[in-house]
Amino acid sequence: MRALSCVCLSVLLVLCLGGKTYARVLVLNTFDIYPYSAPGGTGCLDRVVKEAFRRIGQKVKIVWLPSERALVNADRGIDDGDFVRVAGIEKKYHNLVRVPEKLCEFEFAAFAKTPVKITGWRSLKPYNVAIPRGAAILEKKVSQFRSLEEVNDQKALFSMVMNGRVDVIIYDRLQARGLMSRFGMKGIRQYGPVLEKCPMYLYMNRRYAALVPRLDKAIRQMKKDGAFRRIMCTSRKRSQPGAEKAARPAQNG
Secondary structure, three states, X not given: OHHHHHHHHHHHHHHHOOOOOOOOOEEEEEOOOOOOOOOOOOOHHHHHHHHHHHHOOOOEEEEEOOHHHHXXXXXXXXXXXXXXXXXXXXXXXXXXXXXXXXXXXXXXXXEEOOOOOOOOHHHHOOOEEEEEOOOHHHHHHOOOOOEEEEEOOHHHHHHHHHOXXXXXXXXXXXXXXXXXXXXXXXXXXXXXXXXXXXXXXXEXXXXXXXXXXXXXXHHHHHHHHOHHHHHHHHHHHOOOOOHHHHOOEEOOO
């Protein structure tokens, strides 16, 4: 009985002390797709995040959820964290704490099936536009349009422009290549320049705030010792054939 009590006390201490690892596997949400996230946690950022947690002695599980639901679950403590997100979402989701070192940089661009003239955010004004629901940076930037749709599912988002339901969709370039190749969506092109380059981060529910500086240090160390670059480069080399061509920028007009 005494031995059992000691074990229980040890578990409680592990759970309570910020400098220690947590007894259970933490659950992290993501709404991103290949190459950032993939089934089995094999995406480039899946692997980066898991390695960062491994370095601080903590096990994690990565699950895919629609963008807005992923944020809400992490904020309410249903799940333990969320990636990848823009800086500043903690102003709306007050229970989230950002790990300062960025994980990557998204390059948001306009994609269409028929030619459109895109020179910047304001040039979206004549068009029917669709964006992923819960993408905070896009909600702020896409302020001029004929109509705006917010879509939960990435495949459905691209299907809308394929089927002519909207003129333009806004998405990260790298993910767009993987998605269009995976689902065989031909004829969609990037039009115009990159509209926005945006650093993206890992967030933790505030009950795990003690892990944030340790994760920050781990990610920085990964960049310093080359692990970060190796993971990212290896994952990008696994891109499906033809993906680069599928999202090649087209001329405006």
